[in-house]
Amino acid sequence: MxxxxxxxxxxxxxxxxxxxxxxxxxxxxxxxxxxxxxxxxxxxxxxxxxxxxxxxxxxxxxxxxxxxxxxxxxxxxxxxxxxxxxxxxxxxxxxxxxxxxxxxxxxxxxxxxxxxxxxxxxxxxxxxxxxxxxxxxxxxxxxxxxxxxxxxxxxxxxxxxxxxxxxxxxxxxxxxxxxxxxxxxxxxxxxxxxxxxxxxxxxxxxxxxxxxxxxxxxxxxxxxxxxxxxxxxxxxxxxxxxxxxxxxxxxxxxxxxxWCDYKKFCPIQSGVPQVCQPELLGTPDPVEALVDRYGRLKEKMDQLNAQLSEVAAQLGSAAEARGTQDLAGGEFRVKVKKRTGFSFRDREAVKGVLERFELYQKALTLTHTGIAGLLKEDSDIPVAARRELLAQAVEKTDLEIETFPKDR
Ligand code: SF4
Known part of the structure; x- marks a missing residue:
């Protein structure tokens, strides 16, 4: 409490x-x-x-x-x-x-x-x-x-x-x-x-x-x-x-x-500036106030992000249905780009495959992008390595939506 x-x-x-x-x-x-x-x-x-x-x-x-x-x-x-x-x-x-x-x-x-x-x-x-x-x-x-x-x-x-x-x-x-x-x-x-x-x-x-x-x-x-x-x-x-x-x-x-019942706590009445006696006056601890403010902002941001993802998915479907990347509203227009890629189920298993086939250097980084680069059609990795990496991969589509004011 x-x-x-x-x-x-x-x-x-x-x-x-x-x-x-x-x-x-x-x-x-x-x-x-x-x-x-x-x-x-x-x-x-x-x-x-x-x-x-x-x-x-x-x-x-x-x-x-x-x-x-x-x-x-x-x-x-x-x-x-x-x-x-x-x-x-x-x-x-x-x-x-x-x-x-x-x-x-x-x-x-x-x-x-x-x-x-x-x-x-x-x-x-x-x-x-x-x-x-x-x-x-x-x-x-x-x-x-x-x-x-x-x-x-x-x-x-x-x-x-x-x-x-x-x-x-x-x-x-x-x-x-x-x-x-x-x-x-x-x-x-x-x-x-x-x-x-x-x-x-x-x-x-x-x-x-x-x-x-x-x-x-x-x-x-x-x-x-x-x-x-x-x-x-x-x-x-x-x-x-x-x-x-x-x-x-x-x-x-x-x-x-x-008519104020709080005169005894009030800096105006006592002549002592409120800032000098935070405990007495019940001034919020600035750190506690910051923590709570951060928490409230974070909560708000999570809610907004959830709404943003929902609207983005709907825009993605609308762009697909209309066969265009460009959509316009009354105040804004957007460019909707779809990016397909991979995510991987088990990072350790992927590391194991890369090590066994000495592909660690080729992947350059252990990021999804680096590993996904190995799965491209034109990459020259052994067929078995490719098969094992694909077994760990899940294809996913991301939406990139650029927003512009309508008059630009
Ligand atoms: S200034 Fe102080 S005494 Fe006056 S109403 Fe506000 S809290 Fe009460």
């Missing part, structure tokens, strides 16, 4: 970078803060507002986790809130004094009562509740968690996100992330087929909705257009590239530093 303070950027399966909207926003807030949290895995202080929001979410999840009416009663929903609330002590939830925690518990109960009474006539079994998915895209493994998803029909969905804070922070980026990922998530199509028996070719966001539970207000957003999503995605890929490149310079600011 990698040492805690020297972890490479978090990678999911197959070297994919695990990513989410919250990771991206923390990186954009301060790359060093991101590193402390997601790479060094230093714990943040518990935040009471997260604990409060989590318990309200748990109660709403319980309310909507029905496949068919009846829905849980109000008393059952409130009980679920109390149960979740009781899982942690006031201090574990991040309160400084128990009285604040008690006040928030009452606030949560009132909030849920109001929500229940306001919406009870509209309750209908949702398509999905607390839907969590990890989608592979562009070298990333992106996670989204949707509080609730409704199916509108024809592959269209509505995503509902509950907000429990003072106000609704309208973050288009979070919505863009929901849209981008849910529309390419193959599992959603399967879920639609399973639940509604409808085989849809694509999933499209109909609208996204922030539901502000304290005020019972809805904030709907239409589907973003391709240009907006494209710009957002460029931003995502830029952040991912910086994380992969281990770019974690701090970007201090009043807002982010005031």
């Amino acid at each position: 990698t040492k805690k303070n020297n972890l490479p950027p978090p990678a999911g399966k197959s070297g994919l970078l695990s990513f989410s909207y919250s990771k991206m926003s923390m990186y954009e807030e301060c790359p060093l803060k991101y590193k402390f949290k997601y790479i060094d895995k230093l714990k943040e202080e518990p935040k009471f507002y997260f604990a409060f929001g989590n318990s309200v979410h748990a109660a709403l999840e319980f309310l909507y986790s029905v496949k068919a009416p009846p829905f849980p009663s109000l008393a059952e929903v409130l009980e679920e809130f109390r149960r979740d609330w009781g899982l942690k002590s006031w201090a574990e939830k991040g309160y400084k004094v128990p009285s604040r925690a008690d006040a928030d518990m009452l606030k949560g109960l009132e909030m849920l009562k109001a929500y229940y009474n306001h919406n009870r006539e509209k309750f209908k079994p949702p398509f999905l509740v607390e839907y969590s998915t990890d989608v592979e895209v562009d070298g990333l493994l992106v996670r989204i968690i949707a509080d609730r998803i409704e199916y509108v029909g024809d592959g269209r969905i509505e995503i509902i996100d509950y907000k429990t804070g003072k106000d609704v922070k309208r973050s288009p980026s979070q919505l863009y992330m929901y849209q981008k990922i849910s529309e390419i998530d193959p599992r959603l199509k399967e879920k639609i087929a399973e639940t509604y028996g409808a085989r849809v070719s694509s999933v499209k966001i109909d609208r996204l909705l922030y539901y502000h539970v304290p005020t019972l207000k809805e904030y709907p957003f239409e589907r973003a257009d391709d240009r907006e999503i494209g710009g957002f995605w460029e931003r995502v890929l830029g952040v991912a590239e910086n994380i992969r490149g281990l770019k974690f310079d701090p970007t201090p600011g009043e807002q982010q530093c005031n």
Whole structure:
């Protein structure tokens, strides 16, 4: 296992970078803060507002986790809130004094009562509740968690996100992330087929909705257009590239530093340059980082080489079928040359034949090319030697493909 303070950027399966909207926003807030949290895995202080929001979410999840009416009663929903609330002590939830925690518990109960009474006539079994998915895209493994998803029909969905804070922070980026990922998530199509028996070719966001539970207000957003999503995605890929490149310079600011739990580790706060205290700050060991970088690049290269061989073989067949060496695409043209030669099964056996027939000098080198030269029709080696060498030889065809830009 990698040492805690020297972890490479978090990678999911197959070297994919695990990513989410919250990771991206923390990186954009301060790359060093991101590193402390997601790479060094230093714990943040518990935040009471997260604990409060989590318990309200748990109660709403319980309310909507029905496949068919009846829905849980109000008393059952409130009980679920109390149960979740009781899982942690006031201090574990991040309160400084128990009285604040008690006040928030009452606030949560009132909030849920109001929500229940306001919406009870509209309750209908949702398509999905607390839907969590990890989608592979562009070298990333992106996670989204949707509080609730409704199916509108024809592959269209509505995503509902509950907000429990003072106000609704309208973050288009979070919505863009929901849209981008849910529309390419193959599992959603399967879920639609399973639940509604409808085989849809694509999933499209109909609208996204922030539901502000304290005020019972809805904030709907239409589907973003391709240009907006494209710009957002460029931003995502830029952040991912910086994380992969281990770019974690701090970007201090009043807002982010005031609420940062890592002040005691931060060189900006202590005045000590980060580079002077790598252990304390969890700076990756440069050699370890290089090794991991090499490993990741090598993995990528192996994958690319495998793809290259596959495409080269297909080009070889295409050139043969068309009876030409020259093939052209939109941007490139290629010259495909076939070379036939030999490889040898058992190097020691080949050496033995060469020695017995005193052909060592003739072969010049013990490379495949040198030995294969002896097998040419015009080489004057004894018939028996030729026969024995041929018994060790396997004929093979290699493709040599030269590539040129189309305009040359
Ligand atoms: S204290 Fe400020 S500069 Fe330092 S890690 Fe936290 S947010 Fe970044």
